[in-house]
Amino acid sequence: MLLPLLVRPSLCYPPTSVLLTRCIRMLRCDAGRTLHSQAEHFLWRRLPLRSQTRGAKTRSRKTKGQDEDWKTRNKTALTYIAAAGVGMIGLSYAAVPLYRLYCQASGLGGTAVAGHDTELVETMKPVKERVLKITFNADTHASMQWNFRPQQTEIYVVPGETALAFYRAKNPTDKPIIGISTYNVVPFEAGQYFNKIQCFCFEEQRLNPHEEVDMPVFFYIDPEFDEDPRMARVSTITLSYTFFEAKEGQKLPLPGYSYN
């Protein structure tokens, strides 16, 4: 008990009661848990009972106030969290049209760049330095009996210049066959620059028995193709058409067309 006194002589100051100060000093020193508890017990015995009751009252009032304070704090915190949650859900719903707008503006994801319209054909200037080879491919579905083939294997165009190409289809059977076609462009990223002014795809084409027709494709490559860094190494584009047999009365969902 007297050890802390010896160890810390500097803590000496004029005491009201030597024992009390010693106890306080011991509390401050925190010499040990048992010591601390002993001192505390001693201190409490020394103090009058009045203060104890007074402390209890203030303590209960304080805790009540504290409880209320905590309650209000909790309420505000909960409101903030709930608002943040609702905000996040709203943001996730709003993100869909916002992302679509951003894609249209920046042209990412292969979406048609806003501003690609028919007036461009009038005003575009051919980029004569960049010669591209367009190769043609023709396919038919296994059950489609047409003979379908391109009339030229390749054609050399420059971006910004309209070009014409021909396919030929023959119906060797004795009954009329209705065909419908779709197309594909390889490489994939070049497909967004490949613009068809007019072709024979996506609409039913009827061939009578033993009939042979020429099918033209009128297209151009967007002049912005030359400025795209991803297209810097692309010099060959392959256009591939595939014909399927259309059943009578079957309505296929055509891209971009609406049935009004």
Added chain:
Amino acid sequence: MSTAMNFGSKTFKPRPPDKGSFPLDHFGECKDFKEKFMKCLRDNSFDNSLCRLQSKDYLECRMNHQLMAREPLEKLGFKDLMDPPPGQADRDTKP
């Protein structure tokens, strides 16, 4: 067509043509123009830039035979092949 099972990658989205579909030339009314165009291509090693006149003729034939919606040729990208307007031609011939 994307045949691989890569769901993450972008799929090819075919776009409809700007002016729709060509009606089929069942009667071969413009076959001569087409033959001229193909011959031009074969002679010029399939260079499209040198055969634009023939392609313009073919499209004009189509328009004349109701096989294509009539459009001014500038809209089809043939502005450089158009004849100059008559007023300018007169001014050119005047000494």
